[in-house]
Amino acid sequence: MGAPSTPFLSARKPNFMTDRHDMDELHGDRGSLAAQLRSLRMRRGLTLSALAKRTSYSRSSWERYLNGKALPPATAITEFAAAVGVPAAALLRQREQEQDGRRPETGSVPPTRETAAPDKDLPPETSGREGSAEAAPPVDKPPRSRAFGTRTTLVSTISACTALVAGILIGGWIFGGTEAEGQNREKAAGEPQCLEFECRDKDSQRTGCHIGAWTAAATWSGRTYIELRYSPRCRSAWARITDAHVDDTARVEGPRGARNERSVTYENDTYSPMVEAPYPASARACGVIRGEETCTSAGGPSPMPPALTDEREPARKPAPAESG
Numbered sequence: 001m002g003a004p005s006t007p008f009l010s011a012r013k014p015n016f017m018t019d020r021h022d023m024d025e026l027h028g029d030r031g032s033l034a035a036q037l038r039s040l041r042m043r044r045g046l047t048l049s050a051l052a053k054r055t056s057y058s059r060s061s062w063e064r065y066l067n068g069k070a071l072p073p074a075t076a077i078t079e080f081a082a083a084v085g086v087p088a089a090a091l092l093r094q095r096e097q098e099q100d101g102r103r104p105e106t107g108s109v110p111p112t113r114e115t116a117a118p119d120k121d122l123p124p125e126t127s128g129r130e131g132s133a134e135a136a137p138p139v140d141k142p143p144r145s146r147a148f149g150t151r152t153t154l155v156s157t158i159s160a161c162t163a164l165v166a167g168i169l170i171g172g173w174i175f176g177g178t179e180a181e182g183q184n185r186e187k188a189a190g191e192p193q194c195l196e197f198e199c200r201d202k203d204s205q206r207t208g209c210h211i212g213a214w215t216a217a218a219t220w221s222g223r224t225y226i227e228l229r230y231s232p233r234c235r236s237a238w239a240r241i242t243d244a245h246v247d248d249t250a251r252v253e254g255p256r257g258a259r260n261e262r263s264v265t266y267e268n269d270t271y272s273p274m275v276e277a278p279y280p281a282s283a284r285a286c287g288v289i290r291g292e293e294t295c296t297s298a299g300g301p302s303p304m305p306p307a308l309t310d311e312r313e314p315a316r317k318p319a320p321a322e323s324g
Helices: 020-027 033-044 048-054 059-066 074-084 089-102 146-176 180-187
Strands: 214-221 224-231 236-242 249-253 259-263 284-289 292-295
Touching: 033 059, 033 074, 033 089, 048 059, 048 074, 074 089, 214 284, 214 292, 224 284, 236 284
Parallel strands: none
Antiparallel strands: 214 224, 224 236, 236 249, 249 259, 249 284, 284 292
16 A cells, blocks of 8 residues: 655645646647546656555556546546546546547438438429429339338347447456456445454455544654554544555554554555454554554544545655654
């Protein structure tokens, strides 16, 4: 877990004061939505992995969205805009335009006079060429009934609809059928997938428990910030450490000896799997930082300011002056 390491003294918050290049990118004629997303991502210097950590969509999902292989959902656009620090409205309008452009038209277009075949049932003046002094000489063709034309149009429409449905099913199987991780992330935006003891050993992001979570207790170990994160909707808790080192460990301790931990494997931040916590005071968080263990108190009944609502960005708080 974790965003790219940044100094603790510079807070990382979404910046919606976009520069002139970003406004040109959003409001100018810069091509497709995918091209705009790619340009904004590269302008911010974000890798696909970093973008996945800042949103609830996987790296492979963003690869498809940014290369134009699939149209991103509106929630993905909103999260992308927050991650790169631009307003989402212009990107959402572009997405809506492209979605409307991709929607197939299933209705048949009535033939015009220029494209319609001569019909012997029509008066002579409508069968000939308009503007001519004389009607065109009769053409010796077998009569075609209107019922035949209607039947042909109906068959064509049914064939087009069948092909459309088959294309959607095949496309869904190719792009989404084997991506269980991406499906789990998108499900997490709705109802949580676990409650209390069901959440033990599970990841808060994959289950949707990170949505609406807040910091119930916190402490410092040198420059490392240790938090007890609590989810009211899942009644579960986990530990998070920020600005740590490789092999430092975040551990959460819950009721009846339940505990979970995870160590930093790269970058500087991580969070543990969850344990059940009926209320915040039933859990605490610990960090083993360079071999020294430091724990928070039991969780408090209300969020600590400033409270983050999810795990997309680490808690970049200034380190205490005495920590150096």
